[in-house]
Every structure is written in C-alpha cells, then in structure tokens.
Amino acid sequence: MWYSGLNPEQQRAVAHNYGPLLILAGAGSGKTTVLVSRTGRMIAEGVAKAEQILVLTFTNKAARELKHRVSVKIGKSAKKISAGTFHSFGLQLIKKYHKELELDENFGIIDTSDSFAILKEMLKEIKVVGRDKYDLEHLYNLIQNIRNKKHNSTIDDEYHQMAEILAPKYEKRLNLLSVVDFESLLLKPLELFNKFPDIKAEVQAQYTQIMVDEFQDTNATQMKLINHLIGPHDNLSVVGDDDQSIYGWRGAEVQNILNFPKEHKNCEVIKLERNYRSISSILHFANDVISKNKSRHGKVLKSESKKVKDHIPELFILENEEAESEFIASEILNFIKEGYKPKDIAILYRSNSQGAWLESALKKNRIEYTITGGSSLFERKEVKDLVAFIRQAIQSKDVTLKRIINVPPRGIGETTIEKLNEYAKTKGITFAESCRLWREQDIIAKAGEGIDGLFYFLSELPKKMVSPGANETSFLEAFREMGYREYVYSLSDDASVGERKWGLVEIFARILFSFLEKNGMNLFMLKEFLDRLMLRDEMLSGDEEENKVQLMTLHASKGLEFPVVMLCGIEEDLLPHKNLGQDVDEERRLFYVGITRAQEYLLMTKCLERKKNGAFRKVAMSRFLLDANPELYKIYPRGVRPVSGEKRTQLVSDFLKSLDAKKL
Numbered sequence: 010m011w012y013s014g015l016n017p018e019q020q021r022a023v024a025h026n027y028g029p030l031l032i033l034a035g036a037g038s039g040k041t042t043v044l045v046s047r048t049g050r051m052i053a054e055g056v057a058k059a060e061q062i063l064v065l066t067f068t069n070k071a072a073r074e075l076k077h078r079v080s081v082k083i084g085k086s087a088k089k090i091s092a093g094t095f096h097s098f099g100l101q102l103i104k105k106y107h108k109e110l111e112l113d114e115n116f117g118i119i120d121t122s123d124s125f126a127i128l129k130e131m132l133k134e135i136k137v138v139g140r141d142k143y144d145l146e147h148l149y150n151l152i153q154n155i156r157n158k159k160h161n162s163t164i165d166d167e168y169h170q171m172a173e174i175l176a177p178k179y180e181k182r183l184n185l186l187s188v189v190d191f192e193s194l195l196l197k198p199l200e201l202f203n204k205f206p207d208i209k210a211e212v213q214a215q216y217t218q219i220m221v222d223e224f225q226d227t228n229a230t231q232m233k234l235i236n237h238l239i240g241p242h243d244n245l246s247v248v249g250d251d252d253q254s255i256y257g258w259r260g261a262e263v264q265n266i267l268n269f270p271k272e273h274k275n276c277e278v279i280k281l282e283r284n285y286r287s288i289s290s291i292l293h294f295a296n297d298v299i300s301k302n303k304s305r306h307g308k309v310l311k312s313e314s315k316k317v318k319d320h321i322p323e324l325f326i327l328e329n330e331e332a333e334s335e336f337i338a339s340e341i342l343n344f345i346k347e348g349y350k351p352k353d354i355a356i357l358y359r360s361n362s363q364g365a366w367l368e369s370a371l372k373k374n375r376i377e378y379t380i381t382g383g384s385s386l387f388e389r390k391e392v393k394d395l396v397a398f399i400r401q402a403i404q405s406k407d408v409t410l411k412r413i414i415n416v417p418p419r420g421i422g423e424t425t426i427e428k429l430n431e432y433a434k435t436k437g438i439t440f441a442e443s444c445r446l447w448r449e450q451d452i453i454a455k456a457g458e459g460i461d462g463l464f465y466f467l468s469e470l471p472k473k474m475v476s477p478g479a480n481e482t483s484f485l486e487a488f489r490e491m492g493y494r495e496y497v498y499s500l501s502d503d504a505s506v507g508e509r510k511w512g513l514v515e516i517f518a519r520i521l522f523s524f525l526e527k528n529g530m531n532l533f534m535l536k537e538f539l540d541r542l543m544l545r546d547e548m549l550s551g552d553e554e555e556n557k558v559q560l561m562t563l564h565a566s567k568g569l570e571f572p573v574v575m576l577c578g579i580e581e582d583l584l585p586h587k588n589l590g591q592d593v594d595e596e597r598r599l600f601y602v603g604i605t606r607a608q609e610y611l612l613m614t615k616c617l618e619r620k621k622n623g624a625f626r627k628v629a630m631s632r633f634l635l636d637a638n639p640e641l642y643k644i645y646p647r648g649v650r651p652v653s654g655e656k657r658t659q660l661v662s663d664f665l666k667s668l669d670a671k672k673l
C-alpha cells in the first residue's frame with residue numbers, strides 16, 4: 010500500500026528504517042511524497058508509533074496535509090504524529106517546560122513590530138543621542154545574530170556596538186515582560202536542552218524517528234536543535250534540494266545538506282531524478298535556468314509528467330503594471346473558460362508590493378482570489394490592533410498594552426506614558442499596574458479617564474467573545490462602541506478607504522469566530538487562536554480549501570504545485586531584487602522555485618515601464634531570462650499571442666455570426 014505507484018528509488022527511501030537518510034533531489038521529484046509514505050509505513054509496520062515520529066515541515070499547512078494523507082490510510086492514530094514547523098515545535102516545547110525556562114505560564118508571543126517597539130524604548134532609556142536615526146530593523150537583525158551566536162560579519166561600526174549593548178538587555182526585557190519573540194521559539198528550546206540534560210534525554214526518548222522536509226533551508230540554530238533531538242539512534246531522515254535554497258538571507262545554510270553525509274556516518278543517500286510535476290518544456294526551461302548557477306550539485310531532471318499536451322513557457326511584455334495586471338486577469342478568465350478551476354491558478358511575485366495592482370485587476374474582473382503567506386490580512390494595522398486588544402484582555406502584557414494605550418486617541422500622550430513608566434520603575438510594578446494607579450501620580454484627569462475607559466473595555470471584552478450567546482456581531486459592536494470604527498475612518502483619506510479597512514476588521518472577526526465555533530468557545534481556544542496567528546498558521550486564512558486564485562510571493566510558494574503558474578515582473582531590480590537580492594545565485598534559485606511550481610502552463614510577464622517613487626521608469630529584462638536559452642521560451646513583445654490556424658478561423662466565424670445576429 011505504501012509503495013504503490015512509486016519508482017524504485019522512492020521505494021528504497023520509503024523502506025528505510027533506521028539510521029540517517031538523505032534524499033537529495035530536484036523539484037517535483039516526489040521528496041515530500043516519500044516522507045508521507047515513509048511516515049505511514051513505519052506506523053503501519055510498527056517501526057515507530059505515531060507519537061514517536063516528529064516531522065518538521067516548512068509550513069504548518071504542509072504538516073496538516075501530511076497528517077491528513079497518512080490518516081486516510083491508517084485512521085485516527087495519525088493525529089498523534091508530531092508535525093509542524095520548527096517554530097511551532099519550539100513553542101510546544103516551551104509551553105511544556107515553561108517552568109524550567111522560568112517563563113510565566115501565561116507567556117505571550119510578540120512579533121517583530123512589538124520587538125521594534127521594545128528596542129525603541131530601550132534606546133530611549135539609555136538616552137542615546139540622536140536615537141531616532143537608528144534603523145530598527147537593522148539593529149534588530151544584528152541583535153538576533155548575537156543571540157544566535159552568529160558573528161556579525163561586517164566591521165565594528167556604531168550599529169554593531171549598539172547591538173552588543175542592547176542584546177543582553179533585550180533578552181532580559183523579554184523575560185521581564187514574560188514574552189518570547191520568534192527567535193526565542195528556537196533559542197529557548199536550545200537553552201532548555203543545554204541546561205537540563207534529563208529533559209533532553211526525555212525528549213530524545215520520545216522521538217525515535219525524526220524527519221525534516223525542505224532541509225536546504227534550515228539555519229544554524231535549527232540545525233543545533235535537530236542535533237539535540239536526534240540522540241544516539243541517529244534516525245534522522247532529511248530531504249531537500251540544494252537548488253531550492255532560498256532563505257540564505259535568513260541564515261539558512263545550504264552546507265547543512267551538502268555536509269550531511271560527512272556528519273552522519275553510514276548515511277544512506279538517495280537521489281530522485283524523475284520529475285512528476287511539470288511537462289517537459291517547463292522542466293527543460295527550469296533545468297536551463299538553474300544550470301547557470303555555479304557551485305551546485307548538478308542534476309538534470311527528466312519529466313515523467315503524464316500530461317500529454319506540451320506548452321512552451323511564454324513571456325509577455327506589457328506596457329506597465331496596470332497593463333500587466335489586466336493581462337493576467339484576462340488570461341485567468343481564459344483559463345477558467347477552458348475548464349481550469351480558479352484554485353488551479355497561482356500568481357507568484359518577488360515582492361509583496363507587486364500584489365496591489367494585481368489585486369485591483371482581479372477585483373475589477375470579479376475573480377476571487379486569496380493571498381497565502383506573508384503580508385496578508387494579519388499584517389494589517391487594523392488586525393494587529395484588534396489582536397492586541399484581545400491579547401491584552403486575556404493575558405495582560407506591557408508590550409501589548411503600550412500598543413493600544415492611546416488607540417483610538419484617548420488623551421494619553423508621550424508625557425503621560427513616560428510618567429506611568431517612571432512610576433512603574435520606582436515602585437517595581439508593571440506598566441499595567443502603574444496605569445491602574447494613575448490617581449497616585451501626577452496625571453491629568455482626562456488621560457486618567459481614558460485609562461479607566463480602556464481597562465473597562467478590556468475587562469468586558471472576553472465576555473463578548475466566549476460567553477454563551479457571544480458572536481461576531483456582539484464582538485464588532487463592542488469595538489464600534491469603543492470608537493474603533495470611527496478611528497479607522499478618521500485615519501483614511503476618504504470614506505471608501507475607511508470602509509475597506511473596517512471590512513478587514515469584519516473579515517478578521519469572521520475568521521476568529523469560525524475558529525471558535527469549530528474548536529470551542531472558550532478562553533483556551535481563544536489563546537490557541539492567537540498563538541497560531543503569531544506563527545502565521547495558514548489554517549487561519551480560513552479559506553484554504555476554497556476555490557480561489559492563489560496569490561503569493563515566490564518564497565511562500567515553496568513545496569506547492571499548480572496546473573497554471575503566472576510569474577510576474579521578471580525584470581532586473583525585481584528578480585534579482587534590487588535591495589533584497591544581494592545574492593544573485595539565490596535569486597536565480599528563487600526563479601527556479603517559481604518555474605518548477607508549474608505543472609502544465611507557465612506564463613511570465615515583464616513590463617516596459619514601472620512606476621517608482623511616483624514616476625515611470627524604464628525597466629530591463631531580468632538577466633535570468635537573458636541568460637536562458639531563447640529556444641526554451643517564447644516572447645510576445647506586444648503582450649499578445651498571434652492568433653493562427655484553427656483559432657483564427659473560429660474567431661472570424663464567430664465574428665461573422667455576430668454580424669448576422671445583429672442583422673436579424
């Protein structure tokens with residue numbers, strides 16, 4: 010049952026029981042498929058129990074998919090498999106061992122914008138002159154490198170010195186606030202294993218089989234975590250593709266995969282060379298693109314796709330981004346007319362900023378779409394505000410409180426906040442406690458009443474969410490009464506923008522309540538929802554099963570496949586990206602990842618001009634296309650396919666018929 014339909018190499022991988030295994034293979038060669046079958050087979054044959062298997066995947070969605078596919082064959086026990094991202098696995102460990110880590114049971118997770126706020130405050134506290142000049146993101150990255158014991162490579166400039174000063178303080182501050190940031194989700198488990206060998210042994214004993222998908226994108230910290238976990242059995246199976254390593258900028262080390270056989274004695278290495286995903290034209294093009302990268306484990310994939318019709322990849326040159334988006338929308342309508350479902354179609358782009366034009370064209374053409382990963386709904390200010398209110402209501406944290414203390418404006422300015430801060434410090438209490446005690450301080454009544462109002466709202470909020478009869482409407486009503494809707498409108502230039510933003514709030518409420526209705530209307534589930542939100546669990550987009558066109562960045566498309574893929578903006582400055590793409594080889598791999606998502610059709614677009622800082626600028630074709638063999642893709646300089654043969658006859662006859670119809 011577990012081997013059917015697989016080729017001999019895949020079968021060998023599925024049959025592997027003990028010791029290290031490396032599957033090094035190209036895109037669409039069935040690596041993930043093998044992981045799923047191996048997991049199921051090991052449980053079915055008693056090599057490991059479901060609860061002894063740990064599978065680390067790139068997204069939580071992929072983890073759920075794996076469990077689902079195994080459960081179809083072995084039933085409910087598949088639920089006990091531990092599968093998820095490194096971050097969600099780390100969170101699980103931290104929750105279990107929070108006492109040992111000296112974390113409050115009710116600890117919270119903060120995101121980067123919260124981290125920035127903490128850094129800003131710290132800069133203020135140490136009274137850095139000209140502190141506003143610091144680029145917080147840069148500082149934040151340097152601090153994270155220090156926490157990860159990764160040497161900051163460049164010279165010892167002012168930023169590095171500041172990061173060195175702030176790093177230990179930042180760590181302390183997180184503890185004080187009883188919050189963890191994303192990095193902590195990996196670092197805390199390491200701390201746990203280093204400090205408590207018995208816990209490490211316990212965890213090692215629990216997981217007798219460990220598997221890692223997309224291994225090419227693990228970073229040094231994640232690698233350390235794996236090394237702690239495997240223990241003496243060394244039952245570690247990793248799968249990956251060096252050509253798809255696209256997270257170097259986040260510290261991923263492709264060396265992890267290349268050195269694997271050296272570091273694990275008696276490692277079985279399996280290569281898969283047949284691609285079951287894409288038709289051969291797409292694969293030829295992909296092979297050619299990636300062959301231009303130097304240092305790689307050269308491999309050439311052969312297509313085994315059963316799709317009979319072959320279509321050469323196409324590049325359409327459009328006037329500007331408006332024309333590009335219109336073109337994409339009209340192509341989508343054509344594909345749908347031909348029988349493709351909207352969810353069969355993906356639009357991939359390098360930078361989130363490309364999404365806006367595309368969205369508006371899709372809306373105009375009434376094409377339903379969903380944005381996966383990254384800057385979706387949950388990145389929006391309005392949604393973040395709401396999350397902060399809910400979080401503050403159920404697990405008060407000073408970072409969160411500070412985000413919303415004056416949202417909407419309730420007369421609590423910088424000076425008041427500083428006073429409250431000072432008071433908290435002198436009394437050794439939290440900021441929240443200091444707020445409650447505003448009467449003891451030199452705080453104006455208006456601000457004090459604002460604080461009281463907010464605290465009252467927060468104390469009532471949980472009731473409006475999880476008590477019997479609570480629903481989306483009562484929840485939204487509470488925010489409206491508090492003045493949040495008005496505030497959203499007041500921040501927008503015109504009413505339609507305000508309406509759209511409030512629309513986001515409504516969508517968020519719908520997702521939240523459908524989650525609670527499905528999983529339980531209680532505080533525990535509410536907290537679970539917030540945690541998943543922080544981990545960007547795609548499940549919460551709520552509509553993953555829906556039949557909609559999928560928009561996402563190239564990074565987010567890893568591991569996925571679609572019959573029709575449209576890659577937008579294959580231009581210099583976008584791919585390779587001007588600011589983000591310092592490693593050109595990595596950018597080329599990103600292009601390769603995009604191409605290899607396509608099963609049947611690959612359409613690419615390039616504009617002649619693009620708007621930058623308000624003015625149109627000419628743009629050049631991406632070097633990746635110029636480097637590629639021109640016979641492997643077709644260019645349409647005017648953005649349209651010439652119509653020929655049968656189709657032309659059909660068009661003419663349709664036209665004549667329409668004339669006849671008019672005559673009648």
Ligand SMILES: Nc1ncnc2c1ncn2[C@@H]1O[C@H](COP(=O)(O)OP(=O)(O)OP(=O)(O)O)[C@@H](O)[C@H]1O
Binds near residue numbers: 036041
């Ligand atoms: N032996 C096989 N016969 C037919 N189809 C297969 C076979 N192996 C895998 N496939 C199909 O090929 C496609 C790609 O498989 P899969 O997603 O496992 O590849 P992958 O190597 O993980 O790709 P990526 O590198 O993009 O993550 C899937 O649709 C899968 O069902």
Ligand SMILES: [Mg+2]
Binds near residue numbers: 040042222568
């Ligand atoms: Mg895969």
